[in-house]
Amino acid sequence: MYNFQYHRPKNLEEASQILDVGDDPKLVAGGMTIIPTLKQRLAQPSDLIDLADINNLVGINLQYQSLEIGSMTRHCDVAKSEIVREIIPALSSLASHIGDSQVRHRGTIGGSLANNDPAADYPAGALGLGATIITDKREILADDFFVGLFETALEDNEIITAVRFPKPKRAAYTKFPNPASRYAIIGVMVAETNNQVRVAVTGAGDDGVFREEKMEAALSTNFTSDAIADISIDDETLLSDIHASSEYRAHLINVMAQRAVDKAT
Ligand SMILES: Cc1cc2nc3c(=O)[nH]c(=O)nc-3n(C[C@H](O)[C@H](O)[C@H](O)COP(=O)(O)OP(=O)(O)OC[C@H]3O[C@@H](n4cnc5c(N)ncnc54)[C@H](O)[C@@H]3O)c2cc1C
Numbered sequence: 001m002y003n004f005q006y007h008r009p010k011n012l013e014e015a016s017q018i019l020d021v022g023d024d025p026k027l028v029a030g031g032m033t034i035i036p037t038l039k040q041r042l043a044q045p046s047d048l049i050d051l052a053d054i055n056n057l058v059g060i061n062l063q064y065q066s067l068e069i070g071s072m073t074r075h076c077d078v079a080k081s082e083i084v085r086e087i088i089p090a091l092s093s094l095a096s097h098i099g100d101s102q103v104r105h106r107g108t109i110g111g112s113l114a115n116n117d118p119a120a121d122y123p124a125g126a127l128g129l130g131a132t133i134i135t136d137k138r139e140i141l142a143d144d145f146f147v148g149l150f151e152t153a154l155e156d157n158e159i160i161t162a163v164r165f166p167k168p169k170r171a172a173y174t175k176f177p178n179p180a181s182r183y184a185i186i187g188v189m190v191a192e193t194n195n196q197v198r199v200a201v202t203g204a205g206d207d208g209v210f211r212e213e214k215m216e217a218a219l220s221t222n223f224t225s226d227a228i229a230d231i232s233i234d235d236e237t238l239l240s241d242i243h244a245s246s247e248y249r250a251h252l253i254n255v256m257a258q259r260a261v262d263k264a265t
Contacts, residue, residue, distance in 0.1 A: 002044040004048050006050065009049060019156075027049050056070070057073075060073060060078070060083055065087075067087050068162050071109060071161055072108050074106065075104040076101075078095035088167060088168060091165060091171075098112075116152050118205060119185070125200075127198070127211060128189025128190065128200030131164060135154065136158065139164075149207060170265065172264035175187035176252050185243055187202040188212075190257060190261050212253065214231050225259075233250040
């Protein structure tokens with residue numbers, strides 16, 4: 001690790017002030033990604049701003065048929081929340097299959113979305129469920145939030161405070177996990193929400209999470225797995241690595257999407 005100044009602000013305003021004046025400050029949520037990055041000397045921030053003491057960033061609230069989840073809410077708390085299970089069981093299931101127990105007890109929804117790993121589960125959850133990412137400065141639709149590999153629409157001095165998920169009519173998430181890390185080789189969120197069918201795919205896109213429009217169109221007229229069984233996915237722009245070839249990923253997208261539709265219905 002390189003040297004840095006460590007800060008533990010007590011509220012959002014204090015965190016935001018440090019973020020505004022530091023040379024190259026970085027936020028810390030659960031540290032699941034940023035600490036290994038620092039240990040490997042892949043980043044050299046001037047300041048680390050730990051959000052752990054800002055209590056109002058934690059919690060899950062039901063507001064007008066939407067769930068608002070604080071950015072520092074850990075995966076294990078989303079997974080075991082009664083209200084999430086009742087309102088969006090697909091989200092509870094997604095959170096319960098992230099990594100292992102240690103990761104779920106440290107990792108946070110805000111950290112996961114800000115990091116936008118191309119194999120992470122929450123980006124597919126947020127995009128598929130039509131979520132809104134709330135920051136200390138504005139609200140950003142999930143459709144506009146994920147802009148590339150590990151890249152989001154967040155400004156350098158912007159802090160995610162919560163994520164709002166509208167209650168879907170029906171939804172399900174399925175993933176084919178990497179057996180070692182549990183990251184998605186392919187993960188698909190299928191949802192009927194706000195009178196729209198949305199299909200979001202993680203683990204495959206060379207630009208990160210994306211919506212599969214052919215499937216959305218087919219499911220909009222016939223919400224059954226048969227309706228998408230014959231849709232072939234173009235593998236040209238899909239990731240290919242030691243874990244899976246692009247052809248295999250294309251095949252898995254269809255299989256996982258069909259399973260998600262069956263689960264949702
Ligand atoms: C072994 C292992 C297995 C994993 N398996 C999975 C898996 O199966 N599925 C999956 O989806 N994920 C997986 N993860 C990722 C994990 O779930 C965490 O969500 C992810 O590492 C981010 O961690 P964190 O929340 O602790 O954020 P941190 O590591 O603290 O921060 C990550 C990044 O987000 C920024 N950030 C954090 N909070 C905010 C905020 N509120 N506003 C703006 N920026 C912010 C930080 O500055 C940093 O750049 C795995 C991680 C590990 C180590």
